[in-house]
Amino acid sequence: MSKKFAVIVSILMGIGLAWAGNPAFVRGQQAAPNQPKVKEFRIERSMSKQALACLECHKREHPGLFADWAASRHASANITCLDCHQAEEFDPDVSQDHYRQYARSDQAFGTAEYKVPVSAVVTPKDCSRCHPDEAVQYDRSKHANTIEIIWKIDPWLNKGMNSEIERTSGCYTCHGTVVKIENGKLTPATWPNTGVGRINLDGSKGSCTSCHTRHRFSVAEGRKAEACGQCHLGPDHPQIEIYKESKHGALYDAFGNDWNWKAAPGTWSAGVDYRAPTCAACHMSGSGTTLTTHDVTERLSWETQAPLTIRPQDFKPFPAKTDWRVERDKMKAVCLQCHGNVWVDDHYAKLDEVVREYNDVYFKPAKQMLDELYAKNLLDNQRFFDERLEVEYYELWHHEGRRARMGTAMMAPDYAWWHGFYECKKRYNNFMEESRHLIEQNKKAYRAEDFPNATGSTTKPPEVFGQGK
Numbered sequence: 001m002s003k004k005f006a007v008i009v010s011i012l013m014g015i016g017l018a019w020a021g022n023p024a025f026v027r028g029q030q031a032a033p034n035q036p037k038v039k040e041f042r043i044e045r046s047m048s049k050q051a052l053a054c055l056e057c058h059k060r061e062h063p064g065l066f067a068d069w070a071a072s073r074h075a076s077a078n079i080t081c082l083d084c085h086q087a088e089e090f091d092p093d094v095s096q097d098h099y100r101q102y103a104r105s106d107q108a109f110g111t112a113e114y115k116v117p118v119s120a121v122v123t124p125k126d127c128s129r130c131h132p133d134e135a136v137q138y139d140r141s142k143h144a145n146t147i148e149i150i151w152k153i154d155p156w157l158n159k160g161m162n163s164e165i166e167r168t169s170g171c172y173t174c175h176g177t178v179v180k181i182e183n184g185k186l187t188p189a190t191w192p193n194t195g196v197g198r199i200n201l202d203g204s205k206g207s208c209t210s211c212h213t214r215h216r217f218s219v220a221e222g223r224k225a226e227a228c229g230q231c232h233l234g235p236d237h238p239q240i241e242i243y244k245e246s247k248h249g250a251l252y253d254a255f256g257n258d259w260n261w262k263a264a265p266g267t268w269s270a271g272v273d274y275r276a277p278t279c280a281a282c283h284m285s286g287s288g289t290t291l292t293t294h295d296v297t298e299r300l301s302w303e304t305q306a307p308l309t310i311r312p313q314d315f316k317p318f319p320a321k322t323d324w325r326v327e328r329d330k331m332k333a334v335c336l337q338c339h340g341n342v343w344v345d346d347h348y349a350k351l352d353e354v355v356r357e358y359n360d361v362y363f364k365p366a367k368q369m370l371d372e373l374y375a376k377n378l379l380d381n382q383r384f385f386d387e388r389l390e391v392e393y394y395e396l397w398h399h400e401g402r403r404a405r406m407g408t409a410m411m412a413p414d415y416a417w418w419h420g421f422y423e424c425k426k427r428y429n430n431f432m433e434e435s436r437h438l439i440e441q442n443k444k445a446y447r448a449e450d451f452p453n454a455t456g457s458t459t460k461p462p463e464v465f466g467q468g469k
Contacts, residue, residue: 050116051080051081051082054081054085054116055080068214068216069081069215074215081118082116085122086116087117087118087119088117093181093200093201120191121186121200122214123202123204124200126202135294138208138295139206141295142318143196144196144197144205144206145318146175147175148464151460151461153306156456160454160457161454164456164457166453168190174195174196176206177193178461179193179198180201181201193207194210195210196211199463211227211228223280228278229243232279235403236398237305237402239406239410242403242407243278243279243412245414246410248411249276252278261273268285268286269337277334282299283298283299288336290333299327299328299334300331302351302405304402304405304406304409312324312327328348332348335347347411351408354408355405358405358421365432366428370393372435373438373445378439378442380447386448392427395427396424396427396431400421400423400424403415403423405420407420
């Protein structure tokens with residue numbers, strides 16, 4: 001070390017010791033006029049002993065559940081089991097079995113001081129305490145009201161053509177059950193269930209865990225296509241397969257691992273956080289001038305799932321309180337984040353023409369023929385699906401017809417043609433050929449007298465429609 005450098009070090013050390021000994025720099029004493037005083041307080045959100053008891057117990061009893069919660073944003077904000085599951089003692093869905101945990105001498109928390117009424121069923125009403133806007137938007141959506149919709153349009157239900165267990169294990173898993181309690185316990189016919197239109201005992205509709213599965217409740221999960229693909233798949237509404245065929249889906253599969261799925265709500269931006277949209281990006285997330293929404297009824301300009309394609313506000317089972325022109329402009333604003341005006345306008349021109357051809361060339365003539373068969377008493381309209389022509393007509397719109405329309409709307413040509421219009425042609429020709437044969441011969445169609453499992457109730461749920469419906 002040079003002599004000059006040693007002198008500089010000594011001077012600096014002397015200054016440092018002088019500062020350290022100055023009362024102005026001692027915490028809690030009066031600071032010098034030009035120095036800010038150190039703040040003496042902290043903001044801290046603590047947990048109650050009951051909340052800690054929940055965590056300690058579930059950490060041991062359900063380690064997977066606890067690990068999910070521990071990795072969540074809820075955990076980082078000290079939002080615990082009780083914030084979501086705590087109920088009032090008079091609530092009908094309070095777990096009586098859980099009460100018994102507080103009378104166990106073999107558990108550290110099995111005493112009355114930790115006793116809290118809880119419910120296994122967490123509903124949108126519970127979530128609304130922290131997410132009020134999302135709950136309001138969701139409540140007015142087709143998702144939340146899907147039980148009402150399917151009971152108005154689905155012949156499997158209102159004609160009683162499938163059994164209760166077929167409904168519970170199939171239809172109601174996605175659409176939702178009407179949750180019920182018997183002898184203090186949730187019934188196996190209605191629980192477990194995370195259906196998107198579930199009717200809860202507190203009167204709310206739906207389940208946030210349909211898309212944000214418990215107990216992480218991840219915004220990233222809800223943004224990914226697989227969240228929607230849990231229900232939107234298969235022969236009648238294959239949106240996840242359609243998406244994966246499209247250019248959007250190809251980009252998602254190729255580059256999705258590098259996208260920023262965890263951006264704060266309302267900030268997830270095309271070109272910044274992701275390169276191509278997912279279902280949520282188009283139908284729910286904020287983009288450009290289009291605001292975020294949990295109402296998936298918005299941004300739609302056609303009801304492509306209906307037998308006859310109509311505008312959403314004209315869909316009688318659940319008329320949208322929207323103007324399709326306004327909603328189309330919202331969706332166009334999403335498209336315009338990545339595409340030019342000509343691309344977007346021409347896409348919608350093609351979709352409108354597909355809708356026209358499906359309606360006029362396939363559905364309307366088939367519906368007219370079906371009505372004629374009923375009028376001539378060649379088909380029995382007391383039930384549905386027990387005669388082959390009823391199945392042919394149903395699948396023409398419910399399967400191939402939907403795939404043609406949805407494949408076009410989401411830019412999947414194989415679904416628009418080979419799984420769509422190509423199959424429509426075969427179904428249509430077979431339906432018309434047999435129908436004309438019955439009319440020419442004045443012969444009634446064969447009816448399956450032993451149609452299996454046509455034992456389901458035809459009574460609409462009073463929790464949705466009121467008594468006597």
